[in-house]
Amino acid sequence: MERIMITGALGQIGTELVLKCREIYGEENVLATDIREPEADSPIKDGPFALLDVTDITRMEEIVSEFKPDALMHMAALLSATAEKNPLLAWNINMGGLVNALEVSREYNLQFFTPSSIGAFGPTTPKDKTPALTIQRPTSMYGVNKVSGELLCEYYNSKFGVDTRSVRFPGLISYVKEPGGGTTDYAVEIYFDALRKGEYTSFIDKGTYMDMMFMDDAIEAIIKLMEADGDKIKHRCAYNLSGMSFEPEEIAESIRKHIPDFVLKYDVDPVRQGIADSWPDRIDVSCSTDEWGFSPQYDLDAMTVAMLEGIKAKDAATQH
Structure with a gap:
């Protein structure tokens, strides 16, 4: 390109x-x-x-x-x-x-x-x-x-x-652009509300596992795939990608390492919960790894640090 x-x-x-x-x-x-x-x-x-x-x-x-x-x-x-x-x-x-x-x-x-x-x-x-x-x-x-x-x-x-x-x-998590109508949006909203309100009400129920990935890894993956040797690409449309899989309680625990009093509540949205329940709990990304070198850098705790720091900086810039 x-x-x-x-x-x-x-x-x-x-x-x-x-x-x-x-x-x-x-x-x-x-x-x-x-x-x-x-x-x-x-x-x-x-x-x-x-x-x-x-x-x-x-x-x-x-x-x-x-x-x-x-x-x-x-x-x-x-x-x-x-x-x-x-x-x-x-x-x-x-x-x-x-x-x-x-x-x-x-x-x-x-x-x-x-x-x-x-x-x-x-x-x-x-x-x-x-x-x-x-x-x-x-x-x-x-x-x-x-x-x-x-x-x-x-x-x-x-x-x-x-x-x-x-x-x-999978669900993509970023502090740059707030979410807009996805089933995995709770995993973005939770960070903003943790910092701004100290609590979050999840529309996805506890125990619901979904694959997620930090946006930086997603962007790197797009560019890496587009630059990859076309002769080595077999699963052209489409490759599975994921950086991690977690449920709401696990992301809350990751946040509490930095905000100990964070409170997670639930008000389940049946439409989005139904969509989430129809999806896999954990996908296999081996084809992406083997064929073009997909290698995400962020796990849940590393992503939590990046999200909280990014939102703090964003809010500070807005206030000025």
């Missing part, structure tokens, strides 16, 4: 992906796009930006023709809980946007990345050490979108030779 276009650039992953790619490839070589303008204080404004509704393929083609990228990272999507509230909108954005991005990649010969998710798994998927190739029968619209997307990317690779690459992300 030398010149990159990123859709959904103002989202949870997109924001940090844009900044990291600009750091590596040069500010002028990374075009951020989104359906809305960045806020006045957003660092995204420091480099190239274009407005884009990903369901508008004509506009997408215009931007690609003008910017001339060699890689397209398609991050625009509605997340799991939001998608369940409006499934038709989720299908139109998640699948309509994806097929447009794939068509443009085919037409302009672009290397292509889009994330899948552990949401692509379902209640009949093996719960422990879930392999990369296994039963995928999700029961949420978001999951249906992700399975369909994986198959569509495989099709564009085998039929048209598009260099498609993808990963199944």
